[in-house]
Amino acid sequence: MEPVTKSEVYEAISTVIDPEVGFNLVELGLIYDAQIDENNHVKVIMTLSTQGCPLHQMMMEWVREAVERLETANGCSVEVVWEPEWNITMASDHVQQALTAGAGMW
């Protein structure tokens, strides 16, 4: 079996969109790391933009399902951490600009 790469994992996760802000989790900077062991099992370390998010469990499921759709991945586990705490500077420039653009929806 071909080894799964980090970039493939990030690409898979970038299909998962936060429905509230409308950007994918990678662009939002919510994915802290993807660790791949010798058996191609992927462990995703991620955070959420806020504690107590009602989609907490579902986001984890969506990330796991997205990674497990990779043919080379041999299962996926997801861990949510709160350190370091997420902030807007962790998001991509494109997301930062979009979210802080001001009166765009006025």
Add this chain to the structure above:
Amino acid sequence: MVQISSDFAPPLRIIAPFFIAGTLFYGLSIAGLLCINNDISWLDLHWIGLVHTYLIGFVMMIIIGALAQLLPVVLEKGHCCVGFYPIIFTFITAGTVLLFLGFWLYPLLLSYGGLIIMLGFAIFGVEVVLTGKKDLLRNLSTRSMGYAVFFMLIGSLIGWIMTLGLAGTINSNPTAFIDVHAITMLGGTVMMIVIGITQILLPMFGLAHGFKNTPSIWAVRMMAAGISVYWIGKMLSLDLILFIGAFFIVLSVLAYVLQVILIARKKARKEFDIWFRSLVVAYVSLFLALVSLVAVGYGNEKGWILFGWLFGVGFLGFMITGHLYKIIPFLVWFDRYSPLVGKQKVPMLHQMVPKKSADFQWGYSAIGMFTVALSLILNNSDLWHGGLSFLLIGSVFLIRNVFWMLRFK
């Protein structure tokens, strides 16, 4: 942290009736105001009936519906008895209708309406306590919920006793405890919930991080202390103690405003969407309500009506309607689209808001609310009716928008 599972969230069909009935009661209370003049008195039964239709049928109805969804988030566990919510809904709806009819037509109905509402609140309180148990005192948001339930039970009991007096069932002066009832329900229940939930919703929707929550902690403490001191002052009939209690309550509101400013300064999301604009009107109204309180002085009836208008319709009204544009799309999305994620394209939450219609609702309501406030200051009946007409149009848009969002496909 325990994860929030979809198992914890009550089904949309249980929560949706709260939002539908709430907005209908909102429209009814605004329409009812058109039938009375602006030279109102606190003791006008028609006015009191509309105030209760608004505060119970709209404010409390939607707060309870929203809490049915938010409680599992706050407490990080599922409801103890989610099946209680249809019962609570039935009791509050029936009780509000009976109270409205009692104040407007048949005073005998008041005691039945008051009793049914008190039972509805009691069932809600029991559900919250059984769901939270020891966790109710764990953090700021849960502690404020615990206090809110406690004050709600006491306040609604006082209210029921007052309805017994108004209906002539018992021989008592129903106006003697009107201030205690109002402060306990508005400060102890509504504001306590608002303070606790603000701590969760404002940062969540605004993507705010790194703010201190010390003002909120003090807001909760001072509100609880202020109401307790006010009760003592009432029991001892000592004006000085009553004043100290009221002073603590005002300090609590100021601490809450400071907390909102601290969160707003850390807000990463800058969109000026319908939620944010509604909050702007809400907080401007709250500020003006506090100013009006100081300007007119304690004991001036007209001043209290102006304060009540700005606080009730300006602050609470816009706070609630603004959040409806966040909460309803989320609930509908969660119910209808979350199982489809990864399988087919699903809408984003902002696409589930009727933007133009929401803008109209906000605009008409804001013009109407401020015009009515002006009519109370100038004692002008034309402005009163004009402002209420704008508000009524806004309420029609609100009802339409709520149905639009609930039926989104």
